[in-house]
Amino acid sequence: PLFAGKNGSAVENFSCVIYNVSLMNCTWQAGRDAPGDTQYFLYWQNSRDDEEMECELYIKDENGRNTGCRFQNVKIMTGKSYFLVNGSSKDSQIQFYDEYIQLYRIEKLTPPSNITVNCDEIKNDCIIQWQRPQISHSNKDKCFQYEINIKYK
Numbered sequence: 001p002l003f004a005g006k007n008g009s010a011v012e013n014f015s016c017v018i019y020n021v022s023l024m025n026c027t028w029q030a031g032r033d034a035p036g037d038t039q040y041f042l043y044w045q046n047s048r049d050d051e052e053m054e055c056e057l058y059i060k061d062e063n064g065r066n067t068g069c070r071f072q073n074v075k076i077m078t079g080k081s082y083f084l085v086n087g088s089s090k091d092s093q094i095q096f097y098d099e100y101i102q103l104y105r106i107e108k109l110t111p112p113s114n115i116t117v118n119c120d121e122i123k124n125d126c127i128i129q130w131q132r133p134q135i136s137h138s139n140k141d142k143c144f145q146y147e148i149n150i151k152y153k
Helices: none
Strands: 012-019 023-029 039-045 058-060 066-071 081-088 097-101 113-120 125-131
Touching: 012 081, 012 097, 039 066
Parallel strands: none
Antiparallel strands: 012 023, 023 066, 039 081, 058 066, 081 097, 113 125
């Protein structure tokens, strides 16, 4: 059967975020009906051409149960990445959880940098300049929209 295992034993609230250009954090919660000794394992495949890899750096809760994973040097590909969390327990079979994610959709961008403000009181204008956020998968400036809030003090 496709979903062999005890109902309610698969992980819940699985989510991932990419930050600082190439770091990724994935987190989840134990299934609400998972036996107390259940341990979870995350596997992922960045693209169809890459091989499936297990998490190298798990985040653990106070009971030593894996509840997340930290990844380094993540490259954002155009296709969808595949994530699979399965589990094991002495008491019963554990259902797996899987999801396809487009990594660029979960990327948190760094803020713009090197912000400079030059104001000319005689002309009564200001020039504000900045460098766009770093982004791993594109060098296109046209992807970005900015909003400036000016508060008079």
